[in-house]
Amino acid sequence: MVTTMLAARISPSRVGAVINRNVGALRSGPSYWLVLVSGFFEPVLYLLSIGVGVGALVGELRLPSGRVVEYAEFVAPAMLAVSAMSGALAETTFNFFFKMKYSKTFEAVLATPVKPFEIAVGELAWALVRSSVYTGAFLVVMVALGLTSPGWALAAFPATLLVGVAFGGVGMAISTLMRGWQDFDMLTTGQFALFLFSGTFSPVQDYPAAFEVVVAVTPLFHAVELVRGLAIGELGWGLLGHAAYLVVMGAAGLAFAARRIQRTLCV
Amino acid sequence: MSEQPLIYARGLVKRFGDFTAVDGIDLEVAPGEAFGFLGPNGAGKSSTMRMISCVSLPTGGELRILGLDPARDGSRIRARLGVCPQLDNLDPDLSVRENLTTYARYFGLSKAQARSRADELLDFAQLQEKASSAVEPLSGGMKRRLTIARALVNDPDLVLLDEPTTGLDPQARHLLWERLFRLKQRGTTLVLTTHYMDEAEQLCDRLVVMDGGRIVAEGSPRSLIETYSTPEVVELRFADGVDYAGKLEGIGRIDPLPDRILLYADDGDAAVAEVHRRGLTPSSVLVRRSSLEDVFLQLTGRTLVD
Numbered sequence: 001m002v003t004t005m006l007a008a009r010i011s012p013s014r015v016g017a018v019i020n021r022n023v024g025a026l027r028s029g030p031s032y033w034l035v036l037v038s039g040f041f042e043p044v045l046y047l048l049s050i051g052v053g054v055g056a057l058v059g060e061l062r063l064p065s066g067r068v069v070e071y072a073e074f075v076a077p078a079m080l081a082v083s084a085m086s087g088a089l090a091e092t093t094f095n096f097f098f099k100m101k102y103s104k105t106f107e108a109v110l111a112t113p114v115k116p117f118e119i120a121v122g123e124l125a126w127a128l129v130r131s132s133v134y135t136g137a138f139l140v141v142m143v144a145l146g147l148t149s150p151g152w153a154l155a156a157f158p159a160t161l162l163v164g165v166a167f168g169g170v171g172m173a174i175s176t177l178m179r180g181w182q183d184f185d186m187l188t189t190g191q192f193a194l195f196l197f198s199g200t201f202s203p204v205q206d207y208p209a210a211f212e213v214v215v216a217v218t219p220l221f222h223a224v225e226l227v228r229g230l231a232i233g234e235l236g237w238g239l240l241g242h243a244a245y246l247v248v249m250g251a252a253g254l255a256f257a258a259r260r261i262q263r264t265l266c267v
Numbered sequence: 268m269s270e271q272p273l274i275y276a277r278g279l280v281k282r283f284g285d286f287t288a289v290d291g292i293d294l295e296v297a298p299g300e301a302f303g304f305l306g307p308n309g310a311g312k313s314s315t316m317r318m319i320s321c322v323s324l325p326t327g328g329e330l331r332i333l334g335l336d337p338a339r340d341g342s343r344i345r346a347r348l349g350v351c352p353q354l355d356n357l358d359p360d361l362s363v364r365e366n367l368t369t370y371a372r373y374f375g376l377s378k379a380q381a382r383s384r385a386d387e388l389l390d391f392a393q394l395q396e397k398a399s400s401a402v403e404p405l406s407g408g409m410k411r412r413l414t415i416a417r418a419l420v421n422d423p424d425l426v427l428l429d430e431p432t433t434g435l436d437p438q439a440r441h442l443l444w445e446r447l448f449r450l451k452q453r454g455t456t457l458v459l460t461t462h463y464m465d466e467a468e469q470l471c472d473r474l475v476v477m478d479g480g481r482i483v484a485e486g487s488p489r490s491l492i493e494t495y496s497t498p499e500v501v502e503l504r505f506a507d508g509v510d511y512a513g514k515l516e517g518i519g520r521i522d523p524l525p526d527r528i529l530l531y532a533d534d535g536d537a538a539v540a541e542v543h544r545r546g547l548t549p550s551s552v553l554v555r556r557s558s559l560e561d562v563f564l565q566l567t568g569r570t571l572v573d
């Protein structure tokens with residue numbers, strides 16, 4: 001991966017120009033801001049309705065370590081990971097696809113010195129901006145509700161960035177394979193399934209054993225485990241494994257997306 | 268400056284799957300030249316232009332742009348090119364001015380440089396009044412001018428224009444020609460493709476005629492006309508459906524088209540006199556100077572604009 005990046009000789013100024021284009025597009029309409037804000041509130045609403053609402057019925061929960069936490073404390077970090085995921089995916093799926101396929105933005109960019117890999121890096125960085133705005137604000141909500149401490153919130157924030165990189169990379173990769181808007185229905189469904197079954201609302205240990213194995217290979221599970229571990233201060237070596245999974249996922253997604261941009265647009 | 272060509276191609280080939288779009292062409296374009304590709308739909312003009320633009324790599328043959336190899340130095344080459352693609356790909360999420368400033372940033376210009384460059388180019392393209400408009404509501408001619416202005420944002424050594432004026436009304440075309448002519452005067456090397464022989468005659472010092480992925484003729488507009496045509500052409504139309512080709516034999520070379528007959532002659536008026544002497548009564552007669560259209564017809568058996 002590192003060698004790929006070196007071989008590609010990325011120019012920070014060109015990556016910056018790719019990001020700059022998206023900043024410019026931001027000013028173009030209020031509709032974008034509406035989408036931006038609604039995207040943030042979705043996980044917050046889940047936190048309030050399920051974490052706090054259902055949490056009142058569930059009461060407390062015993063973690064594998066034996067520690068007992070409020071149900072809302074358990075759900076909140078999962079929603080934090082979800083907002084990192086959805087922030088990154090929103091940019092790298094719908095918006096990325098539009099720029100690649102419909103508005104021919106990337107086609108125009110590729111006639112400049114900017115390379116496919118630089119487009120992918122710039123787009124990923126931009127997705128990370130949106131993702132981190134979501135998670136930053138979400139962490140403020142969590143601290144305000146007493147669901148984490150400011151210290152653990154600071155520890156969890158970089159983890160949410162990693163989650164953003166992982167899903168942003170894969171989001172771009174998927175977008176380069178999309179044939180049309182109808183394919184996005186599948187993506188949305190997949191995203192919702194991950195949302196429900198990644199140890200988000202109940203510990204994976206409570207799932208049937210076979211199902212638990214399946215869940216263990218899916219990405220949001222690793223994101224939730226990593227972010228939750230940091231947000232509630234349950235540290236362990238296992239967190240490194242989750243982080244490694246996300247690093248590989250982001251890097252693979254990025255490299256694949258760059259390759260596909262080259263393959264489909266530079267013909 | 269050395270005599271090194273800006274574009275050098277030998278046996279250049281582009282294949283899409285089994286289909287050969289560009290079938291082994293040789294090219295050399297010198298600094299300061301205005302060079303044209305003339306050819307019908309599907310001739311391989313755009314495929315060639317995209318290879319020269321270093322957005323598409325050749326399938327075969329040798330290609331050097333600005334003395335560099337596109338496969339190795341694509342990014343470095345593109346930094347010095349200005350590309351106007353056949354279809355506008357302006358950014359719909361940005362204003363007219365932002366389309367220029369944003370594009371400038373891809374070439375590494377600073378914010379301030381991008382701004383002042385954008386102002387110059389808005390003037391050049393006569394789009395100052397539309398600077399803060401969105402791209403979508405612009406007319407076709409305005410979009411085309413903006414795309415060309417955008418291609419100049421990096422002050423390129425070589426400007427590539429794929430059908431710069433297709434789809435524009437005559438007034439818009441003349442405005443664009445005038446702008447392109449100015450660029451040429453400044454010594455910018457221009458390479459363009461076109462279906463219009465008048466455009467080629469106006470703008471190009473030298474051109475190639477492409478057909479079926481190959482170059483079928485090369486030269487200056489005048490020399491092509493001299494080589495492949497006669498100084499004058501007589502266009503004859505007959506009201507009835509009779510086959511007149513035989514009756515015109517011996518006057519000059521004949522090209523029977525569906526709606527008219529072309530008669531190639533050194534002296535058009537003399538040829539018309541001979542037609543009348545033979546007792547033929549065409550419903551209309553037009554004597555005109557020979558054009559690239561005739562060259563094209565002669566070379567490919569087809570008219571340029573179908």
Ligand SMILES: Nc1ncnc2c1ncn2[C@@H]1O[C@H](COP(=O)(O)OP(=O)(O)OP(=O)(O)O)[C@@H](O)[C@H]1O
Nearest residue numbers: 267283288306307308309310311312313314315353
């Ligand atoms: N990406 C592609 N995949 C497959 N075939 C292609 C592709 N691009 C071009 N072709 C084919 O290559 C041939 C040459 O196309 P090209 O666009 O170079 O022609 P052109 O001379 O520019 O024509 P026009 O005057 O219509 O623009 C055409 O038959 C076209 O269908």
Ligand SMILES: [Mg+2]
Nearest residue numbers: 312313314353
């Ligand atoms: Mg073309």
